[in-house]
Amino acid sequence: MALTMAALAAAFQALEQTRRRGEMVAVLGRLLASADMQEIARVVYLCQGRLRPPFEPLEFGLQATLMSRALAEATGCPLEEVQARYQRLGDLGTVAGELLPPVGAGLRVLEVYDRLYAIAALSGSGAQGGKVARLAELLRQLSALEGRYTLRIVQGQLRLGVGDATILDALAASAGDPGLRALLERCYNLGSDLGLAAQLLREQGAEGLRRFSVCPGRPVRPALAQRLTSPEEVLRRIGRCQVEPKYDGFRLQVHRLGDTVRLFSRSLEDVSGQFPEVAQAVPRQLQAREAILEGEAVGYLPETGEFLPFQVTSQRRRKHNIAAMQETIPLRLFVFDLLYADGEAYLECPLSVRREALERCLRATEGETLCLSPALVTADAARFQEFFDEMVAEGLEGVVAKRLDSPYTAGARSYNWIKLKRGYRAELADTVDCVLVGYLLGRGQRARFGIGSLLGAVYNPERDRFETVAKIGSGLSDEGWRRMKEALDAVAVPHRPARVESVLVPDVWCEPRYVVAVQADEITRSPQHTAGRDGSATGYALRFPRVVGWIREDKRPEDATTVGEILDLFRLRRHETTRPEPPLPVE
Ligand code: ATP
Numbered sequence: 001m002a003l004t005m006a007a008l009a010a011a012f013q014a015l016e017q018t019r020r021r022g023e024m025v026a027v028l029g030r031l032l033a034s035a036d037m038q039e040i041a042r043v044v045y046l047c048q049g050r051l052r053p054p055f056e057p058l059e060f061g062l063q064a065t066l067m068s069r070a071l072a073e074a075t076g077c078p079l080e081e082v083q084a085r086y087q088r089l090g091d092l093g094t095v096a097g098e099l100l101p102p103v104g105a106g107l108r109v110l111e112v113y114d115r116l117y118a119i120a121a122l123s124g125s126g127a128q129g130g131k132v133a134r135l136a137e138l139l140r141q142l143s144a145l146e147g148r149y150t151l152r153i154v155q156g157q158l159r160l161g162v163g164d165a166t167i168l169d170a171l172a173a174s175a176g177d178p179g180l181r182a183l184l185e186r187c188y189n190l191g192s193d194l195g196l197a198a199q200l201l202r203e204q205g206a207e208g209l210r211r212f213s214v215c216p217g218r219p220v221r222p223a224l225a226q227r228l229t230s231p232e233e234v235l236r237r238i239g240r241c242q243v244e245p246k247y248d249g250f251r252l253q254v255h256r257l258g259d260t261v262r263l264f265s266r267s268l269e270d271v272s273g274q275f276p277e278v279a280q281a282v283p284r285q286l287q288a289r290e291a292i293l294e295g296e297a298v299g300y301l302p303e304t305g306e307f308l309p310f311q312v313t314s315q316r317r318r319k320h321n322i323a324a325m326q327e328t329i330p331l332r333l334f335v336f337d338l339l340y341a342d343g344e345a346y347l348e349c350p351l352s353v354r355r356e357a358l359e360r361c362l363r364a365t366e367g368e369t370l371c372l373s374p375a376l377v378t379a380d381a382a383r384f385q386e387f388f389d390e391m392v393a394e395g396l397e398g399v400v401a402k403r404l405d406s407p408y409t410a411g412a413r414s415y416n417w418i419k420l421k422r423g424y425r426a427e428l429a430d431t432v433d434c435v436l437v438g439y440l441l442g443r444g445q446r447a448r449f450g451i452g453s454l455l456g457a458v459y460n461p462e463r464d465r466f467e468t469v470a471k472i473g474s475g476l477s478d479e480g481w482r483r484m485k486e487a488l489d490a491v492a493v494p495h496r497p498a499r500v501e502s503v504l505v506p507d508v509w510c511e512p513r514y515v516v517a518v519q520a521d522e523i524t525r526s527p528q529h530t531a532g533r534d535g536s537a538t539g540y541a542l543r544f545p546r547v548v549g550w551i552r553e554d555k556r557p558e559d560a561t562t563v564g565e566i567l568d569l570f571r572l573r574r575h576e577t578t579r580p581e582p583p584l585p586v587e
Contacts, residue, residue, distance in 0.1 A: 008148060068095075092152075093152035164188070220292065220339055226415045256286060275373050284447055286370075291338070296333070298331065326458065403416045434456030438454075457531070515551065532563045
């Protein structure tokens with residue numbers, strides 16, 4: 001029997017009312033089990049609060065004022081009244097819940113989905129009016145509960161507290177086999193599309209998931225690096241390895257399908273339009289007609305051979321004025337991996353094989369946009385250190401050492417790749433990426449901005465939770481604090497968000513949305529924070545934390561530093577301070 005919108009809304013309500021992970025998985029598992037072959041992918045996207053996988057740029061494009069108009073039209077409530085309620089409640093879904101009747105027309109989920117899709121897809125002149133009219137028409141047929149969640153999806157604020165990891169657990173549960181979890185995750189890592197993973201499972205079972213492989217056009221979730229602090233440690237861990245410069249720009253995954261080139265950011269956003277010189281260079285420089293490559297894009301001055309600092313390079317991540325920026329900040333893409341070429345998936349191949357294939361594929365002639373990242377293969381700590389020093393002298397961040405026999409570990413942070421950064425010995429070896437979950441008003445000077453410090457959390461992937469690790473009160477300029485308050489106020493919520501675990505209660509809670517890099521001196525044990533508590537009363541905390549840079553647009557909340565990494569950093573730091581100091585890199 002077809003799944004009704006009422007059943008979906010009831011499940012969403014049950015999810016909203018619990019904070020217990022096991023219960024969430026059970027509710028979601030039952031919902032997914034009740035969806036049929038045609039519904040399953042769409043139901044998964046709706047649970048994610050969207051209509052398509054995140055890498056497909058489909059936006060509703062409706063401001064709150066237009067949504068209010070649609071709600072007023074649908075209910076007959078005067079627009080001013082709708083707006084006043086929205087002001088008071090801060091969420092149009094809740095307003096719809098107050099104004100719509102308890103029972104709707106009994107629409108099926110597929111019908112609601114298709115109509116929402118049609119609204120999002122409307123474009124061109126007069127589109128806004130058409131969107132409002134169609135949304136009003138849809139709302140007229142929905143019950144209070146259905147309308148509440150439908151409007152939240154349109155507003156991009158479903159906020160059920162369900163992350164991708166929970167959906168993967170629920171999919172395995174819905175098939176009645178927890179053993180499928182690993183296969184589902186593999187499929188998700190290779191295709192970045194939970195709806196597709198769900199559909200494959202339903203249509204073809206475990207075998208379908210097993211057969212799934214990468215294909216150009218679908219971003220692969222990036223392989224990530226662990227950190228260590230010296231060449232000796234790296235060599236002890238992975239032996240003879242390939243050492244590459246660590247460029248400080250932004251990661252790009254390049255997909256070529258014949259004449260079409262698509263570029264994806266680290267957070268899998270389609271950024272094809274933003275880097276025309278990269279897209280144009282691909283057909284010129286790449287032998288393979290179909291391919292997936294990975295590299296780091298850096299601002300580079302060809303006249304002097306100088307790399308531009310990250311703050312400058314990052315100005316290229318914009319949607320307007322692209323041609324002008326291309327002139328002032330030319331880019332080079334340093335390609336470091338090949339995942340697919342002309343029918344052959346390379347992910348499972350050892351790095352040495354991928355590198356050889358990459359060298360065959362890429363015509364990296366002098367002065368071109370795509371360059372092959374240099375690579376030194378060595379087992380010698382002195383040679384390794386020398387290479388590191390050369391890179392730092394050229395203004396780079398350090399190096400990434402890669403295990404020669406390792407496959408490409410999509411979506412995972414492993415010791416197959418190890419980053420070694422130039423760092424100040426007084427500080428932690430690396431910055432920590434914190435998700436902001438709230439802010440405190442603060443006293444004195446800062447109080448006049450209405451924001452004094454930020455509550456930062458790290459991610460616990462096993463539990464799909466954000467656990468707090470720092471109260472961050474420095475690192476931003478006055479202007480920075482003002483802008484931060486603005487950004488956080490836009491995602492403020494009245495209660496602690498479902499996935500956040502915190503002992504501290506900030507003045508304002510925020511939906512976990514924004515990630516910032518935080519530099520700290522040390523990691524200490526602390527009862528004030530929940531990171532890594534694992535049943536005990538003491539968690540881990542950052543000492544003297546300060547924000548570095550600005551909100552990291554390339555990271556989703558789940559891409560923040562994990563609790564496991566905090567434990568690793570804690571151990572690294574202890575280890576480091578009990579050893580004689582290694583020689584400082586030449587800078
Ligand atoms: P991560 O991407 O690991 O979460 P991050 O974005 O905070 O971390 P770093 O920890 O500084 O960045 O280092 C990893 C990043 O370094 C990669 O994601 C990639 O963008 C970049 N990078 C630069 N050069 C290389 C290289 N040669 N090989 C792999 N990654 C590289």
